[in-house]
Amino acid sequence: MASMNDKDYYAILGVEKDASSDDIRKAFQQKARKLHPDVNKEPDAEERFKEVSEAYAVLSDPEKRQRYDAMRSGNPFAGSGAPTQPGGYADPFGFGGSPFGWGPFGAATSRRRSRAYRPRAGADVVYELTVDAETAAKGTRRGVTYQRYVSCDACHGSGSVASDHAATCPTCGGRGSITVDTGLFGVMAMTCPECEGTGRVVASPCSACGGSGRTISASEVVVDIPAGSHDGGEVRVAGMGNAGTNGSTAGDFVCRVCVPEERLSRGQVTGFNLIGFGLPFLALGLLTSSLSANAVFLVILFVFGAYLVARDGIRLAPRWWRNAGVATLNGLTNGLVIALFFAAMFSCTMRPMMGFYY
Incomplete structure (x- = not known):
């Protein structure tokens, strides 16, 4: 078996050496779909699938990728610490500027789109309406314009343009995780990047919503504030909150009454x-x-x-x-x-x- 140093993981995935995390992830998804043994019946498909999975396991992890690049360059110690920071000190954690991973490879830097089928109920939209004490006592009707997630018109909220039903993830076979033998780094169990641990994927992701089944749009609602309302009172309009993902139920629009004359700072x-x-x-x-x-x-x-x-x-x-x-x-x-x-x-x-x- 070839050692990790002898393998060009970038070439295996078909990406450049300066590829971003998203590029690496997308490349793995495309190759995994084509090479999965359940889909590809060629004799070497399984071996190539394992090789692609091994490449992704290393390149998707910032620390392992840094060590791999260091070994490929002939300096096995270059990956033991991070580059020197602008202030002149080194980052001993190797996360590019933050001991918690908030850097160029941190999870908080980008919102990734995937085929994962994850039905979840939509969250409520909370809106605070300020009225004076007299208006609250008499009651009023107000129109409110706000932004929320609505069901995607193109796929009718399912996230898929061809099928309303989710498919078993071809990468992990529905398990939600994959096991990869990386050689130097040992055997790694990792969440499947195709389904993100759910075991199911959207059959044919909608290009309008990216497979989530919802898009952001402006909405209007008329709220009736009943007579005798007070500060902190709530009026709920069912179904006018954020739409759920992959066809799940929507949340409510919650109008919270604010009466400054009654509110303590x-x-x-x-x-x-x-x-x-x-x-x-x-x-x-x-x-x-x-x-x-x-x-x-x-x-x-x-x-x-x-x-x-x-x-x-x-x-x-x-x-x-x-x-x-x-x-x-x-x-x-x-x-x-x-x-x-x-x-x-x-x-x-x-x-x-x-x-x-x-």
Whole structure:
């Protein structure tokens, strides 16, 4: 068996040495379809298929590709580290600038299109509609224009122009993974790049949607906001969210009502949390006659909390005060748990805790 150094994996796949990850992947898919033993009955088809799979297993992995290129160039140590970075230091991880693989070969750099048949329900589209308190109380009807994934007209959402049914992946035989003996790197089990692990592929991918069964389009919907609505209320329109992939069900359009007069800002939520947090310590100080010892701690909590609340403006709407009470109660609950925990723990040892003495 020829060693890895003797094999030109680029020539086997029919790509240039500077080919991108997408080019390598597409080349493998094309050759794998033609050479798979279930399709190609030539005597050497199976051996050639294994060779193509071996080439892809090495060239599709950035680190293995770097080491392969280094060995082919006659410098077996060139692949042990990454090129020097602009700042003058070397990247010991070999990922081209990021220890997590976010570089020229990173998974986050491109969105790949494939034949994978993966039916998934569409996600909801959430839209925030801002109205004043008077409009929310009376109710209103609003038209909304937005973008979403819709079912592809060319393939009617199936992803395939010739057949509505998925086919067994010819590369992995429906297993979802392939095993490749790379020689130097040993035997590797990897997710099948043809079906991306699903075991099934779109029979004849639609050129309009790339086989997903959906495309991006502008849509319109009329939303009825009922009378008596408040900040945070939701109105749901079924089926008007993102279309699912490969004919799956669509999500909903969710209109979330925003009433500024009733909404607490983030700073106000924090302020009421701080005020609520200090209340159990205030009560505990009064019960144990140790309030003076914790005066500084409580003053900081209450003053800073009041500042955050007043900074963004106090509203008169009843719902605003209701939300303020909820935020204060959340802070009070947290403060009560902590105050009781430390009080119980230190009361047994008679040691001071935060100025309270038992």
